[in-house]
Amino acid sequence: MIQISNLHKSFKKNHVLKGIDLDIDKGGIYAILGPNGSGKTTMIKSILGMIVPSEGQLKVDGEDIAKKFAYRQKLNYLPQIADFPGNIKVSELIRMIIDLREQTADHEPLLDTFGLRLYLDQKLSTLSGGSAQKVNLVLTFMFDNPIYILDEPTTGLDPNALIRFKELLKRERDKGKTILITTHIMSFVEEVADEIIYLLEGRIGFKGSLDALLELHKAEDIEHAIAQMAKTMVDV
Amino acid sequence: MFKILKYSFYDLMRSKWSYFYFLFYLLLGFLLLFLNNDVSKGIITLLNIVVVLVPLIGTIFGIMYFYNAREFTTLLLAQPIKRSHIFLGQFLGVGGSLTLCLVLGLGIPFVLYGLLRSGAIWDFSLLLVVGACLTLIFTALAFNVALGNTNRIKGFGYAVLLWLFLAIVYDGLFLLSLLIFEEYPLDTYALIGSMANPIDLSRILILLKLDISVLLGYTGAVFKSFFGTSKGLIIALIILVLWIVIPVRLMVWQGNKKDF
Secondary structure, X not given: OEEEEEEEEEEOOEEEEEEEEEEEOOOEEEEEEOOOOOXXXXXXXXXXXXXXXXXXXXXXOOEEOOOOOHHHHXXXXXXXXXXXXXXXXXXXXXXXXXXXXXXXXXXXXXHHHOOOHHHOOOEHHHOOHHHHHHHHHHHHHOEOOOEEEEEOOOOOOOHHHHHHHHHHHHHHHHOOOEEEEEOOOHHHHHHHOOEEEEEEOOEEEEEEEHHHHHHHHOOOOHHHHHHHHHHHHHHO | OHHHHHHHHHHHHOOXXXXXXXXXXXXXXXXXXXXXXXXXXXXXXXXXXXXXXXXXXXXXXXXXXXXXXXXXXHHHHOOOOOHHHHHHHHHHHHHHHHHHHHHHHHHHHHHHOOOOOOOOHHHHHHHHHHHHHHHHHHHHHHHHHHHHOOOHHHHHHHHHHHHHHHHHHHHHXXXXXXXXXXXXXXXXXHHHHHHOOHHHHHHHHHHHHHOOHHHHHHHHHHHHHHHOHHHHHHHHHHHHHHHHHHHHHHHHHHXXXXXX
């Protein structure tokens, strides 16, 4: 599905990614973890082609993505903050994205799931952070594509929406989708993630299942295991 | 690309600034005709306003649009759309709507004043063509500045400085250099110097067409003696088009290697 080999990225003098090798070959929910500034967003934006790598190769479905754009048909991306043009209405934005992607979309049930029907005629700039994030989720999940990339999807969601979102995630996983999620909320990771990818200072520190992580660090929960890992890796 | 153009265009057509720009030209057209009471004289006055103001408005609109549409751009970048099409579409959306405002805003008063029955119709058309070129040139330059500067304040400052340089400072420096080196043959130098600034080039282009030698100035006179009126016109127009093509290529190139 997604192969990353020797990925480097520098922003001027700031060397953010220092040789990432990653192979994601089957469906499931992958949690990408790591402290702030460890390169999580840079890595997923590289997969999307929004960031041009300094070095290395990225492949999606076996195809090198450098300077390509059609492969993004298979990718649904949820950006970090609800980064939307403020002066258009929710319904217009949904229509516009469908028109631009030229794919069939199923947004009606999602509007009910997140209770967004009342907001359809509102401009995006007038929405609260949580509601904007729900719109973000609808835009991401309305297309039926094999790969989902979600950058901090839980930001601003109320408990009710969070429960609905987790149900949605599990449903998509059961359909065999590959879902990459960055987050800082460990309870969320424990609940949904199949695999954990831990980034520290631009390198992959750990990749494997939750149980393997707990086993490795002899920790009783993921929070301690992650803290332990950050410590030992810095010590080395 | 056309879809992006469409959405950028719709977006601008809903912005009150587009109407402000349109009304400004409408008012300017009526005012000039009212004061001059003659279509041909109106065109000469208009020329001096067009070559300075159109670039300024293109610059400011271009830079404002690019920074305001940043969220829209990042949203588009995650879609299966070619990068160059995103920037070209937005550029044509801004350039197109500004050109429409210019053509309609100036066109309506002149047509009402009997432009179509006067002999000045071709002079006026050329003025609009030059205005459209200047709009596209300065919008493209502004997009380039915006792509190179993530900081909005800096980007805005650089863009306005660029306009100030080409519209005002350049002429002064150019004249000064001509004075300093007056003992040397300066024909080729003056020719290149006037081609290197789209505003100067536009002024010469219109004056060549109007055939008013008094207003041509030194560079214009060189242009005329070197190429003759009709050949000079065509060459000036070709260079003006190059002034659009090169910044647009540069914009696409910058857009392709930028990180978002």
